[in-house]
Amino acid sequence: MSTTTPKNTLQPAQWLSQYGDYLYSYAVLKVGNTTTAEDLVQDTFVSAIRGRDSFKGDSSEKTWLVAILKNKIIDYYRKKDVLKNADEYLSETDAEFTQHFFDSSEGNHWLRDAAPQSWTPSADAQLDSKEFNEILQACIHKMPSRLVPIFLSKFIDEEDSDETCKAHNISPSNYWVIIHRAKVLIRSCLEKNWFLSKLAK
Secondary structure, three states, X not given: OOXXXXXXXXXXHHHXXXXXXXXXXXXXXXXXXXXXXXXXXXXXXXXXXXXXXXXXXXXXXXXXXXXXHHHHHHHHHHHOOOOOOHHHHHHHHHHHHHHHHEEHHHOOEEOOOOOOOOOXXXXXXXXXXXXXXXXXXXXXXXXOOOOHHHHHXXXXXXXXXXXXXXXXXXXXXXXXXXXXXXXXXXHHHHHHHHHHHHHHO
16 A cells, blocks of 8 residues: 555645544644644644645655654744753753662662562553553653653654754753653653552552
């Protein structure tokens, strides 16, 4: 089955009914706010209509619209200056972050109560669960806002790290520090609110 759409067969009148729910859910996951998500999807449709002549037909309508939405979301985070002065932010918050999870007197080994636990069943096995995805989304947006766009770029969109650094104007070293912190925070949140709570029942 072809995944491309002929250039002259775009159907803007069908976009809302065919792709609206998907784009909205994607935007909510990325920004954590329903009103902002609605605005971003609306802006995506407007930009797509205005730029329909730029559609080359080498992808599907859906893929093309998602790409536009991704750029809208990047612009949204840029305007909020979420990652402005990332060096200073990471340096200033390093000690506070570390003390919650690691024992600096023991070579930054895990604190006993913070060490990762074995997940049964695995996270991958839970991805189709609506309840799990709601918890995951809540955990993502409980993180400091500076970590969210980078975490989502890597683990949800599976974007290349160099492209992510360029898009968000951060250094590779800051990128990997952010990824490390985000992984620790997400794991901790999911353990408390899903995996360990399930084992306790």
